[in-house]
Amino acid sequence: MKSVEGIILKKTPRREADSVFTLYTKEHGLMHLQAKGVRKQTAKLKAGLSVFNWVELFYVPAKYLPIATDFKVKDDFKVVKNDIKRLKLASFLAHVMNRVFEPGLSDPAVWWSVLGYFNDINHPDLAREGMIKLVYSWCYRMLVLNGLKPPHSITGNLKSSTEFKNIVDGLFEYHFGINISKLI
Numbered sequence: 001m002k003s004v005e006g007i008i009l010k011k012t013p014r015r016e017a018d019s020v021f022t023l024y025t026k027e028h029g030l031m032h033l034q035a036k037g038v039r040k041q042t043a044k045l046k047a048g049l050s051v052f053n054w055v056e057l058f059y060v061p062a063k064y065l066p067i068a069t070d071f072k073v074k075d076d077f078k079v080v081k082n083d084i085k086r087l088k089l090a091s092f093l094a095h096v097m098n099r100v101f102e103p104g105l106s107d108p109a110v111w112w113s114v115l116g117y118f119n120d121i122n123h124p125d126l127a128r129e130g131m132i133k134l135v136y137s138w139c140y141r142m143l144v145l146n147g148l149k150p151p152h153s154i155t156g157n158l159k160s161s162t163e164f165k166n167i168v169d170g171l172f173e174y175h176f177g178i179n180i181s182k183l184i
Helices: 084-100 108-121 128-145 161-176
Strands: 002-014 018-025 029-035 054-060 067-075
Touching: 002 029, 002 084, 002 108, 018 084, 018 108, 084 108, 084 128, 084 161, 108 128, 128 161
Parallel strands: 029 067
Antiparallel strands: 002 018, 002 054, 018 029, 054 067
């Protein structure tokens, strides 16, 4: 049995009672696992395998997808799950991670950035403007971590946060096909 630490980004129903989970993990980057019987009322994995939980997940390798056997929840990000605006920002991150990263490519800097993003939006005192600023800062970090940092000639002369948002939005859409302002 092996273990992996990650944040559950997506849950997809499969067959009658199974689900496939997409996690961003510290060790493997984006990873897909299946949980057998998790959609049954009496399933032991049902409680912990919730979207946007930070978990330590135990699994066994299998022919196609690893099979989840047990878990330990590290943080369930309750503030995020109880606020629709924060939930939308978490969903945005999940969408970006699924579109931008390939499974099996780990990057510790990306892991810490994702974990920091969730911890920041989980802070109960964060106002709406702070959330928007956080999203654009995180997107800028993703551009930099992917080697797509805009040249200083573009970012050095910025006079307002609106200019910064427009530049990050344009670069993100150009490189990843994701329009930030439409998704948040």
